[in-house]
Amino acid sequence: MVDKCFGSNGKNGCNILTVRKCQQDKCSFYKSTQELEEDRKKAYLLLAALPPDMQRYISDKYYNGRMPWVKSNCAV
Known part of the structure; x- marks a missing residue:
């Protein structure tokens, strides 16, 4: 689960938030890389x-x- 989040640093930590440990699916910022791309x-x-x-x-x-x-690739 941790490695699927766009903010995962691969060591059970987060590159986006200043938390010591990844909260995984409890995190309100959790987003897969696909979801991040869609939102972007x-x-x-x-x-x-x-x-x-x-x-x-x-x-x-x-x-x-x-x-x-x-x-x-998302031109109007």
């Missing part, structure tokens, strides 16, 4: 639908000027 695609679709000036603002603020949603 949904977010990219929403970002791609925004006006260009808003996309630029978000890319500058949160993505160091990059727009990964433009090059992804």
Whole structure:
């Protein structure tokens, strides 16, 4: 179960949260890598639908000027 979570460090720990031990399915942040990819695609679709000036603002603020949603396979 632990190794199936996208945040697993492979040593029963977490790369996302500051916890000593992985809580496995009790963790509200638990997500498989497939679920992470699906959520990311949904977010990219929403970002791609925004006006260009808003996309630029978000890319500058949160993505160091990059727009990964433009090059992804989930274009609008």
